[in-house]
Amino acid sequence: MSSMETLNDSGAAYLRLVQQMHKGLAAAGRSADSAFLTAVSKTQPWEVVEPVLRAGHRRFGENRVQEARERWEPVRDDWAGLELRLIGPLQSNKAGEAVAFFDVIETVDRDKIARALADEIQRQGRRPVTYVQVNIGEEEQKAGILPAEADGFIRECRDVFGLEVEGLMCIPPVEGPRGPYFGLLRKIAERNGVGHLSMGMSDDFEAALAFGANEIRVGTAIFGVR
Template identity: 55%
Template sequence: MPLSDIKARLAKACEGAGRQVSDVELIAVSKVQPNERVRAILDQGHRSFGENKVQEAASKWPMFRESYDGIKLHLIGPLQTNKARQAMELADAIHTLDRPKLAKTIARLAQDMGACPDLFVQVNTGEEPQKAGVVPAEADAFIAEARALDLPIKGLMCIPPVEDVPSLHFALLAKIAERNDLAGLSMGMSADFETAIALGATHVRVGSAIFGERVPG
């Protein structure tokens, strides 16, 4: 589906929710996509992108930044502590802060580097054992712990279980964000971003609907 169609759907969803289009950032998820597909989206003026893996991000985005101004890169996949420095050097935002060890590592590196990307706490709203993220019952304490480290916590992120109704998870994430005075909500993907916008999403992560099906490496 053309980028223009996705942007039109986003605008319609915002209008239906009584929100401004500028309130929602469309992250084009470019993981496992050939460079020519990414370049085609860049050539249309889009500048917000998402990657799952630090190694893949490092292989493409420094190159693209040489040719295009204003790129904003979001890391949206699980982050290993030994990749944290490279992630912080590459990304403008990391959406997967999910454990104390990673929070402490990022805080230490932020002191060394004198800068830190925007951070989103990943909440495992479905409490799925195979999925990263802090469980909802522990989210408040972890957010407080991260803030005590002077980390720039901008919001929360979730990936609902595929078999569940996503709106229940989006509503839960919004509730946790509200009681912790967090404005950012990274939620909603190709199949459900309009629902996410209706429930307050500030960042939607859309991949296949923009780029087509992924091409595994």
């Protein structure tokens, strides 16, 4: 297959992925509208992102504030209903840009970030949706609050910083079954009254849907390997 054919295939891959997601939801006894897809466009060239937009998708995940701004600011007004979500680690010195630019920030994982976001929300009068990221596998190389500390941190985000924590996000370990990790995140959400679960990627989204994911974050299965 030529490189041009590969680039143009992302729109078709997106449509196939949506069908797979709906099948996974049906297998879990859930309705087709009980979960949605975030297309992970981070580091991808515009030539593979645009076909997905043209196929009708409007929700995209980005890892870095600057990269996202460079990609989307020139075209943001061209695509009605576009929703941009920060799914990568956030540095406190980028909190102002993140609040101004993103619709959803999924990676609140420590006091410093929560405070910086709260300050910027107060200053700007703009309130993106916020999620807490949980390091569900307690892996040293990954960001996120530890599961044992999640209850206290969620409470602090709400009561001390005034953040409306609407979801939890996790990236489980690569090795082994993912179900127990998805189940643990669901339990944390349930006991803290959090209604949204962002979990599941290209190789495990069916399992995530079976455990109640409301959002799956898929890049490779749509855009190919970066």
